[in-house]
Amino acid sequence: MPTPEPGVVTRLASGDEDALVTLYRQEYDTLLAAAGETLGHELAHFRGRVTHKAMLDAWQARARFLNPTAFTAFLEEAIRQESDIQRRKHAALHRREGQGQAHVTIATVDEAVRALLDELHAPAADHAKAAEEARAVKRAHTMEHVERVAQKPKWLLYGAIGVVAVIAIVGAQRMLDKAGTEVAVDRAFKGDDVQNLSSNKGQRGTLTLRDGTKATMGSETRMRVPAEFSTTQRTIELEGTATFVVAPSTNPQGPAFAVRAGNTTVTATGTVFTVRNYPEDSAVVVQVTEGVVEFKDRTTDAVQSVKAGEAVRYANGAMSPLEGVARDVALAWTRDSIVFDNAPLKRVIPELVRWFGLNAALVDESAGDRPVSMRIALNSSGEATQALTKAANLSLSFGKDDRLEFSAAPETATTKK
Incomplete structure (x- = not known):
């Protein structure tokens, strides 16, 4: 994909919808082509849908785009993920119904921009209000049923029955609501569009x-x-x-x-x-x-x-x-550092790989249990490797593909003490 202008990406990251429209118009044909290539010939007619969803995801993630390269990389990955989702949906529908979905017309760039903005500005559905109204209807129906089956009870007994029924209904409803919520969340995470x-x-x-x-x-x-x-x-x-x-x-x-x-x-x-x-x-x-x-x-x-x-x-x-x-x-990374407290070396090096993206390994297994205690700032991988070699008395060399290889350093009079 072509790299967009830095200024437009900066405006997008700050929440400028005009920048979103500008980028969508600039990238639309390229995104369609990338989606078509990823989907394959059979599903290429869904490339407009994939492009729309990828651009919507980019808007939701706009704050992370510190430069044009990050924006372009995100779109490429979003196209790939959305294409995978579309293929799985198509395969599932084919298994259930024995046929594919109907072909979808590809929107023009003006239609695509309008659809994207319409979705961004669509009012959120008030699902909580609808659920509460449904529960109210259920409670009302239950009370009507109690009245019909009652055989001319005295007014005091009638009131007691009503109170007990309402308490039971509300309690049961709350339990069902909680269980239903968990089931709904479980189902949501099993969807193809996660x-x-x-x-x-x-x-x-x-x-x-x-x-x-x-x-x-x-x-x-x-x-x-x-x-x-x-x-x-x-x-x-x-x-x-x-x-x-x-x-x-x-x-x-x-x-x-x-x-x-x-x-x-x-x-x-x-x-x-x-x-x-x-x-x-x-x-x-x-x-x-x-x-x-x-x-x-x-x-x-x-x-x-x-x-x-x-x-x-x-x-x-x-x-x-x-x-x-x-x-x-456990949590020093939130303050831009990592901490080790008598941690075995064989666990420390994987953590350095994780937090600094190093290509590194411990090649001397005999040193794996050496305890390491140190605090390392997350701003320099060079300082981190130097601190580790000093803390654990290690030597550092370069292996294949410039891999950093740690091994035990020869003992000196100082280290023996």
Whole structure:
């Protein structure tokens, strides 16, 4: 794809819709061609739909575009992901109905721009209000049924029956609502149109989700965002680590923002908090900077609160406070550094690879259990490697493909002491 002008991308990142329109017009034909190539001849008629969704995703992620290259790379990846989704949808429909979808007309650039702006400005559906109205109708019908089956009860007994019925209905309704919400969220994450947002090794960045929440992702992190996010629910899945500045809901009765991390769910409203949940971690870590979050184990349904200033770790059904050095080890990246406290060298080097994007390895297995304690700023990989060689008494060499190779350095009189 051609690289756009830096000034236009800067305006887009600041939320300028005119810049969005300008970029869409400039890139439209190129995006169509890229989508057609990715979709293949059989599904090329869906290239307009793929292009529309990719550009909409770019608008939602605009805050992360620090330069034109980042914008172009995002669009290329969005085209690929949306094309994959379209192919899966087509295959699923073909299996169910034995035939493909009808062909779709490709919009002109003017029609495409108008459709994009229409979707951006479409009023959000008030699903919470509709659900509450439906519940009210159910309660009214239930009361009518109680009245019909009652056999001329005395007015006092009649009132008691009504009160008991209402309490039972409301309690049952709340239980069903909670269960229904979990089922709906589960279903949303199984959809073909889930959006995958990720950072690679050595990458960190901030993006804005569709509900206005800002997410700062740590290195090697993946977030999954359902298509229904910001409308019927506001739950995402996280593998890795990220800090969330939660946007207030436009509907006070609407869904709260939540993060699923493994078998746990962290729910918050108008708060700032960090979650860590890497695959190799033995616990889920949560730190709350502002407000309060609700921490739930979805296996046991146990719920606990975490307040501003607190950090906790949750493992094997037990929550414990995370303080001091242990807190730094898990969360220092939020302050642009990483910390190791008597960590074995064989675990330290993979962390350096993760946070600095290094091509590095420990080639001397005998040094793997050496304890390492140090704090490293995340602004220089060179300083990080120097600090490690000094802290663990290592020598550094270059292997194939310029790989950094760490091995035990010969002992000196100083190191023996």
